[in-house]
Amino acid sequence: MVNRDSLMHNIESFEKIIKYEFKDKDNLVLALTHSSYANEYKSEKLISNERLEFLGDSVLSVVISENIYKNYSHLSEGEMTKFRANVVCEASLENCANNLSIGQYLLLGKGEEITGGRTRTSILSDAMEALIGAIYLDGGLESAKSFVLSQMEKFIDDSIKGEIFMDYKTQLQEIIQKNNDQKVTYEIIDEKGPDHSKIFVSQVKLDDKVIGVGEGRTKKEAEQMAAKTSLKKIT
Structure with missing residues (x-):
């Protein structure tokens, strides 16, 4: 299991990358805890980031929807739905996760580590959603909104231009x-x-x-x- 000093060092390093300092560091630890790690240390009664993924997914959808609605008034409902789907897809989330080096900071079980979990698309995209959920819990909607748009506004613009689409x-x-x-x-x-x-x-x-x-x-x-x-x- 990762020792406390090492974990806190990683947290401080990661906060500098994402440009957000958590009031409650446990929120960030939770966002970085994969289910494989939580299962491996059941005696520690750890919780994985899966519930945070659920929350982050909803927050992400609201932020992207609001941005598209306010900034692209010429789009119909169907077009807005399509462009939002392009932005919140697994590929875009993985791209953001890689930009932030999330894989490097994840708490993974040994099996997941050996089989390349730090670079697996599903794990990275889920962790990105969990991180959004953690920032929302820690700092509220405005903090989450600021973070999401700093990472994904380019994807919105590219989607509207037709440069990315759901494959x-x-x-x-x-x-x-x-x-x-x-x-x-x-x-x-x-x-x-x-x-x-x-x-x-x-x-x-x-x-x-x-x-x-x-x-x-x-x-x-x-x-x-x-x-x-x-x-x-x-x-």
């Missing part, structure tokens, strides 16, 4: 590869509307079975939407 195709491919060796293929099955405003319809197959259909203004977007439909069914 459902990659997510689907990764899930399929984990479970079996089946082949994922996409096919444009229909085109609707006039040439200047065409809508493409794509289907995605797992071997020969259709598992999702989606529409979009480009073939790539239609494939992404088909993958999104498939993900909903699979997960």
Whole structure:
């Protein structure tokens, strides 16, 4: 188990990186405590950061939603929903976590440490959400808002510009590869509307079975939407 002096040194170092000093250091320790570490030291009655992830996810959604609503008045509800999803996705959270070197400061169990937990996407993105939740608990919504926007405002701008998007195709491919060796293929099955405003319809197959259909203004977007439909069914 990490000794107290070493832990406090790490906390001070990490606070300098995130530019936020915790009033209650236990909030930060909790944010950095992965379930594998808590389970490994059950006798210490440690709590993992999973509940903080839940809180941080909600705070993150509110902050990003408010920013998009206030600064991009030309967007419809559907567009705002899409752009928010781009920003709060696992890839963006992992990017932020790496920028802050969160992986270096996580409290991990030995097994998770050996298998590369400090660089695992799911662990890093969850820790980022937990950190947001911890700052919210420690300093309130304004502190959390300031932190989130300092880290993610660029992602909002990039999302609005169309420079980032939720890559459902990659997510689907990764899930399929984990479970079996089946082949994922996409096919444009229909085109609707006039040439200047065409809508493409794509289907995605797992071997020969259709598992999702989606529409979009480009073939790539239609494939992404088909993958999104498939993900909903699979997960």
